[in-house]
Amino acid sequence: MSGQPPFRRLLVANRGEIAVRIFRTCRELGIETVAVYSDADAKALHVRLADDAVRLGPAPAPESYLRAGAIVQAAVESGAQAVHPGYGFLSEQSSFGAAVEAAGLAFVGPAPETLAALGDKLEARATATAAGVPIVPGMFEPLPTGDEAAVARVESLAADIGYPLLIKAAAGGGGRGMRRVDEPGELSVAVTAAARESEQAFGDGSVYLERLVEGGRHIEVQLLGDSSGQVVALGERDCSTQRRHQKLVEEAPAPGLTRAQREQLHALAVAVARQVGLRNAATAEFLYASDGSFYFLEVNARLQVEHGVTELVSELDLVREQLLIGAGEPLSPAVLAAAERAATPERHAIELRVSAEDPARDFMPVPGLVTRWREPAGPGIRMDSGLEQGWRVPGEYDPLLSKVLAVAPDRELALARVRRAVDEFETGGVQTTLPFHAWLLAHPAFTQARLRTDMVARDWDPSPPRAAAAERAADAVTRHVAAAGMGPSGPEAAPSPASDPGRGWKPEPWA
Amino acid sequence: MSDHRGHLRLRIAGSDEETFHRDPAELDAVRGREPEVRALPRSADDRAAGVHRFETTIDGWVFEVTVEDEPRALLREKAGQGAGGGGRAASDHIKAQIPGRVVRLWVAEGDTVEAGQRLLAIEAMKMENEVRAHRAGTVESIRVDPDSSVELGDELLTVR
Secondary structure (H helix, E strand, O other), rough: OOOOOOEEEEEOOOOOHHHHHHHHHHHOOOOOEEEEEEEEHOOOOOHOOOOOOEEOOOOOOOOOOOHHHHHHHHHOOOOOOEEEOOOOOOOOOOHHHHHHOOOOOEEOOOOOOHHHHHHHHHHHHHHHHHHHOOOOOOOOOOOOOOOOOHOOOOOOOOHHHHEEEEEOOOOOOOOOOOOOOOOHHHHHHHHHHHHHHHHHOOOOOOOOEEEOOOOOOEEEEEEEEOOOOOOEEEEEEEEEEEEOOEEEEEOOOOOOOOHHHHHHHHHHHHHHHHHHHOOOOEEEEEEEEEOOOOOEEEHHHHHHHOOOHHHHHHHHOOHHHHHHHHHOOOOOHHHHHHHHHHHOOOEEEEEEEEOOOOOOOOOEEEOOOOOOOOOOOOEEEEEEOOOOOOOEEOOOOOEEEEEEEEOOHHHHHHHHHHHHHHHHHHEOOOOOOHHHHHHHOHHHHHHHHOOOOOHHHHOOOOOHHHHHHHHHHHHHHHHHHHHHHOOOOOOOOOOOOOOOOOOOOOOOOOO | HEEEEEEEEEEOOOOOOOOEEEHHHHHHOOOOOOOOOOOOOOOHHHHHHHHOOOEEEEOEEEEEEEEHHOOOOOOOOHHHHHHHEEEHHHOOEEEEEOEEEEEEEOOOOOOOOOOEEEEEEEOOOOEEEEEOOOOEEEEEEOOOOOEEEOOOEEEEEEEE
C-alpha cells in the first residue's frame, strides 16, 4: 500500500458490533465513515462513531437495513466510494452487490456472480461436488411448495434422505431458517416455519433437506481471494459449540488436528473457492465427522462474526485486507505470509458471543434496557461490542451484543484469560449469555477440547448454576437493604433503573 | 411473630418464582467484590404493600428481587386467604416473556393440552419462540390472534 487510503469515504450497510468493528479499521486507514441506521438505532454506538450517518427508516429490518435501494442512494448522496455490507442483512444478496457496483461504487465483498454461486447453499453444494470436495448427503434443488402434490413430494424426498434430517435455507446463514426434524410428523410444520423464517431473514423462502450427521464438529476455513483469482486459506476455526445451529463460541485453530489434516482441510476449502473465482473474504464450513472425514457444508461469502479469532492467531486485520482487495489490490505480502503459516499456528484464540438471550429459557432473545455494562480488559483480551451502558437493545434484530476474544500462546492460557474476562464482565438490566459461558469454560468436555455440535443441547442445564447464584443474589440484596435501606419510598421516586442506586435514595425506616 | 421482626422475605422471578428468607444479622460481612444492587421502580401497589424491588447480577444471571418485611408479608397472606388466595390461579395466565409478533397459534379455546405442549409462537429478533403449556389443562381463553403484536407481560392465553 502506497500510504494513500484505499477509499476516501466508506458506508457500512450494517449496525451493531460489526459496524463498529469496520469503522475502527477505516479510522486506522484514514477512511471517512458513513453509518446507516433505523429509528431504533438513532442513538446507537455505531452511529455515534461514524463521521456521517443516514437514516433508513423505521425499526423493522425490511423497512430499514434491508432497503438496498435506500442504502445505495445513501452511499451516493453521502459521497462514499465504497460499501461494506458486514454480515447478515444484505451481505450475501448478489443483487445488493450488483446495485452498489451499478451505482459506480466499490462493493467490499465477492463479485455478484460469485455471491450467487457461493451464497446460495444449493449452488455451493453443486460447486463443491464439481470441485471434487465431499458434501453431506442431501438435495441439490429447493423443496417444492404449494399444492398437495408438493407436500407429498417433500415427504418422499425426506424419506429418501432419512431421519433425523436438517431443513436449511438456501439463502441462509447463522441458523436462520434451519430446523432439525426427527420424524415425518414434524416435517410439514418445520418446513413452513423454516421457509417463513428464511423469507423474513433473507427475503428468500427456499429451503432444502440434508442428512443430519450427529456427534460431529463444525470446522470452517477463512479464505481471502483477489481479483486476479489468487485464493488462500488463513487457517481454520472450530465453531462446534452451538445451539439451534447458532454459534456460541469459536476458537482458532481447531484443537486436535494434525498438520496434515489442516493442510488437507485448507486445500479442500481453496478448491471450492477457486471453482467460483472467489474475490474478497469468505468462509468454507465443514462438518468434521467422528470418523475423521470432512464434509463440505457451505460457503459464507462475507466476513464472519467470528473472524476475530483468525485475526488474533494470524495477526492480520481481515477488514483492512478486505478494503485493500475491494480497491483492486492483490493479496498483500502479510496475507501471503499468514497463508504460509496457516497449518502451523503458534497462538490460540477463543471467542464468546455475548447475546441478549436468556440461557435459562432456551436462549430466548430478551431485548431491553442495559442498566449496567462494564467490559473486561487486560492482557490478551479484545472486545468487539456494539453498545454502551444505557443502551436499549431493540427487539427487531439479531441479539448479539458483544464478543469477548482472548488470545494466548496456547489453548490453556487462552482459556484462563477468557474465563477471567467473563468473571470481570459486569452487566445488568438485560440477561445475557454470560452465565452459559461461565459454565462452558468450566466444563471438562470443553476444557479438554472434546467438542461436539450437540454438546449444548445434551449437557446444558441452567438450573444448578442459576439456583446457586439466586442464593447469593438474596444475600446481596439483604446486605444492601441492611446497609442502605429499601430505597425510594415517596410517590415520585421512580427513577430509571440506570440511575446510580447509591445516589438520592433515602433509607426507609425499617419496621 | 416477633421472631420474624427484621427478617426479610425475598422473591426472585423466573420460570418458577423462588422465595428466600434472610436475616441481615446472620449474614457474614463481605470483603470486596460485593455485587452492585440496583433499585427498580415501584408501582403504587408495591408502595402500599411495602414491597421493594431490586436488580442484581450474580455470575452473569440478572435477578429481579422483590423484598418485603416478613411480618408484613405474613399479614398480607392472611388477609389474602379470605379473598381466595389468587397466587396460584394467576400463574394460569400465560404472559408474553418477550415482545414480538404472534406468528402461529397451535391451540383453540377449549382444547385440552398436556404440560409442555406447544401453544403458540412469537417471532422476535427474527427467531420464532415457542410458548408451551406450563401444566396440563384446558385452554380457557385466547387473547391474541395470529399476527397480533405483543408486549412483554401481555396476557396471551389461559390454561386451567
